[in-house]
Amino acid sequence: MRSLIAFFALSSGAATVAAQSPVDSTLPLLRARAASPTVSLKMWSAAGHLRLVGWDKDSVVIRGRLARGTELVLAGGPDAMKMDASAGTSGNPAPSDLTVYLPRRGKAAVKTVNADISASDVSGWFYATSGSIHLGGAATSVEVESMSGDIDLDVATPWLRARTGDGHLLLRGAPQDADVATIGGALDVAARGILRGQFGSVSGDIRYAGAPAAGAIFDFSNHSGAVELLLPSTESAAVMLSTIAGAIENGFSQARPISSTPHAVRLTLGRGEAQITVRSFKGVIRLRPQ
Amino acid sequence: MTHPSAHLTEDERQLFAGRELAAERVRDVERHLAACPDCAADVARLERLAARVHDAPTPTAPLDELWPDIRARIDATKLAPLAPLAPNGVRMTHSAWRRPGVARRAIVAAAVIVAIVGVTSITRLVLAPRMHRSADNGMPRASQAQTNPAPAGTPALTAVADSERVYQEEAQLLLNRLELERSMLRPETARAVDRDLRVIDQAIAELKDAVARDPRNAALHQLLASSYRQKAELLKRLANAG
Secondary structure: OHHHHHHHHHHHHHHHHHHOOOOOOOOOEEEEEEOOOOOEEEEEEOOEEEEEEEEOOOEEEEEEEOOOOOEEEEEEOOOEEEEEEEEOOOOOOOOEEEEEEEEOOOEEEEEEOOOEEEEEOOEEEEEEOOOOEEEEEEOOOEEEEEOOOOEEEEEEEEEEEEEEOOOOEEEEEEEEEEEEEEOOOOEEEOOOOOOEEEEEEOOOOEEEEOOOOOOOEEEEEEOOOOEEEEEOOOOOEEEEEEEOOOOEEEOOOOOOOOEEEOOEEEEEEOOOOEEEEEEEOOOOEEEEEO | OOOOOOOOOHHHHHHHHOOOOOHHHHHHHHHHHHHOHHHHHHHHHHHHHHHHHHHOOOOOOOHHHHHHHHHHHHHHHOOOOOOOOOOOOOOOOHHHHHOOOHHHHHHHHHHHHHHHHHHHHHHHHHHHHHHHEOOOOOOEOOOOOOOOEOOOOOHHHHHHHHHHHHHHHHHHHHHHHHHHHHHHOOHHHHHHHHHHHHHHHHHHHHHHHHHHHOOOEHHHHHHHHHHHHHHHHHHHHHHOOO
16 A cells, blocks of 8 residues: 555656646757648657657757767658757767657657657657656657656557556556556556556556546556556446466455455446456455545 | 649649649649659559559459458458358358348347346346355355366457467567667667566466466466567567667
8 A cells, every 4th residue: 555655646746747847948949940730750869858849830940959979960841850869979879958849730750769758749659768758748649668768658648558668657647548568667557537448567566546437448467566456435347356376455345246266356346337357477466445 | 843843742643643633734744754753753653553453353253252262361360260150151241131031030049049048147146146155154156257267269268379379479580580689789778678588488488387287267378468469569669779
């Protein structure tokens, strides 16, 4: 329970950070181009910090500070552009600090090595080998991948997919269809309004705190990490918990299980309007009322 | 085409190749094509494609007769089995339902199924609480939950076993490629990948061992398929890290 309290504290703290997304118009202007409202923008920046801001203007503007010896290339036309913030470097490039403004309806494809990415109101694909990724605002779709970096998503979007290795993955905001997974990293979910949720890990702990909506379908899968679900005591859901060699701790004592063995529990909370399935090989499964 | 030096737009190329461009634009486009080999090559390619589509013979066989071949092709790569064929080898289509007798037989069959399900449900409702209540605490006893074995060859088990096999093959292909790409990885990335692969491989080994002891457990197969999927996704992510 202590870990869940810490998780909530972390979530609310992170939300404050997201609200203070830095936009500094005093940074030197590096490039500006006219762009179509649905421009595709491919970006590459190896190290440092890359901020993306979706705006309502028909242009792409890049501000910031480039690392010494680095050249910024912005090529392409109004419909599709390509930005390379590490041109002219070899080996380990020094960090650049860039802010890219692009049309809100545009689509970004961002790739970095250890540069941190933060974006607000931007849709598209975001990849960092080891840098952290933080997305906020609204987007049409979001796909986030990292080998080992932390991922913090606070986005309202119809579709979201995120993967990391042993980084921490935090999902908040309001995604409708969410498919998120880690390998060894902790996965914390405190998003609202998810209708289809697929949450997986191999050895990281999965923690969910929220109220699945009526008709929502959630699927949790873990091999050896714990799965903790913190649901409102008034939740309406059909819950199926199964583990091969782990334990199940059911804190909803007022709901009598439909079936119960040491390794499988089925119970209906309220009218059973949402569907929650948890599968684990040897991790503990904890179900608790809020 | 807003500027003489700009390429033709996609619309202009498509419309010109399809002979649908407005007459007053044709002269301009022809002039541009004469001077721009890129656009000319693309328009030529579109014209060839349009000609092939136009010249392709219209299928003479009814769609119902084409279906078995299409089905066989889908079956060759499927993850889950398709619904069974009707006795004549044709999928039940709207036209099949309209044939004399088919609808009537279906209604009779449906009525029989409803009756059986109804009787079974009533029997369960009446008898199950008595049969399953344990003597010591009055709680329902363990029922066939997800961890219990599914009958061999059931569609559910076949589907998860198929998924498991597909992900396993994909992961192996990607692993072979990883050996080639490893030299392009940064040392810290290579270490992180090796660590993650070890975690997944250990999970897979434990699951395979459990499946060997309980091969009809659908939950185990699902967990194994999930681990293979994680491995394939990790290796795909890795392709971007080089």
